[in-house]
Amino acid sequence: MMEKINTGAPGLDDMLGGGLVRGRPYLLCGGPGVGKTILAIQFLREGLLNAEKVLYISLEETADQLKNDMSEFGWDISDIDVVDTAQEITEGKMFLRTDEVGSHPEFTLSSLIEVINSKLDKQNIKRIVIDSLTSVMSLYESKVDMRRNVMSLMNFLSTTDCTTLIIDEVGGLSRLDSVMEEFLASGVIKIHTVEKKGEMLHSISIEKMRGSDFDKHIRPMKITSNGVVVFPEETLFE
Numbered sequence: 001m002m003e004k005i006n007t008g009a010p011g012l013d014d015m016l017g018g019g020l021v022r023g024r025p026y027l028l029c030g031g032p033g034v035g036k037t038i039l040a041i042q043f044l045r046e047g048l049l050n051a052e053k054v055l056y057i058s059l060e061e062t063a064d065q066l067k068n069d070m071s072e073f074g075w076d077i078s079d080i081d082v083v084d085t086a087q088e089i090t091e092g093k094m095f096l097r098t099d100e101v102g103s104h105p106e107f108t109l110s111s112l113i114e115v116i117n118s119k120l121d122k123q124n125i126k127r128i129v130i131d132s133l134t135s136v137m138s139l140y141e142s143k144v145d146m147r148r149n150v151m152s153l154m155n156f157l158s159t160t161d162c163t164t165l166i167i168d169e170v171g172g173l174s175r176l177d178s179v180m181e182e183f184l185a186s187g188v189i190k191i192h193t194v195e196k197k198g199e200m201l202h203s204i205s206i207e208k209m210r211g212s213d214f215d216k217h218i219r220p221m222k223i224t225s226n227g228v229v230v231f232p233e234e235t236l237f238e
């Protein structure tokens, strides 16, 4: 029996037949503002509750912005190890910011993997979030390079003992290719926006989950003051 871990969103665990298989990489896909970052932080907070070490690679927002956003929910994220990026003014290059002493590498896929590796060497990290894969993809101008590098990132993540949630923005202009990463991931969770009587509502579905059965229905989802809540018993259109 494969070990399942909770996502931090109870209704989603029901849809997943108990949670995610430990040690594998998963994609969390959705358009802008649908709650991807909130859900990803819930996933890491669930790890903290179990005394796990967790890592957030924040390539979209600075650690300070993330901290402020999450304080809206009353969530203290100081126990989450955050790696973010900063732009150097003169040349406009992006750098990875990490608490590693003397470390300030230019943001490339190999420097990102090095930073993650050195953290894994020092600490027993169990959960990782990468926010977002789109940021990694935007490092590459050619589709061939992008595919090869995304593949090597996913392969690297599969070799770690960590359960990884990789945020993938959909509908972005920067997308050169679609779905390739969905084949590489062990599972794919998608957040959708649906219009109902003039109101924009959210829903969530599981597109793929290797090694376990899962709910094939699309279910209503809400962002509340407690974070993302999924309603696994409800149908979208009634």
Ligand SMILES: Nc1ncnc2c1ncn2[C@@H]1O[C@H](COP(=O)(O)OP(=O)(O)OP(=O)(O)O)[C@@H](O)[C@H]1O
Binding pocket: 030, 031, 032, 033, 034, 035, 036, 037, 038, 039, 060, 072, 169, 223, 224, 225
């Ligand atoms: N207390 C709250 N109650 C309800 N909704 C909230 C609350 N706080 C924030 N939101 C909603 O959460 C959304 C932002 O969530 P989040 O940052 O997780 O989205 P995202 O999918 O990561 O977006 P992006 O693609 O821009 O990074 C906003 O659309 C906002 O309306």
Ligand SMILES: [Mg+2]
Binding pocket: 036, 037, 038, 060, 131
């Ligand atoms: Mg986000």
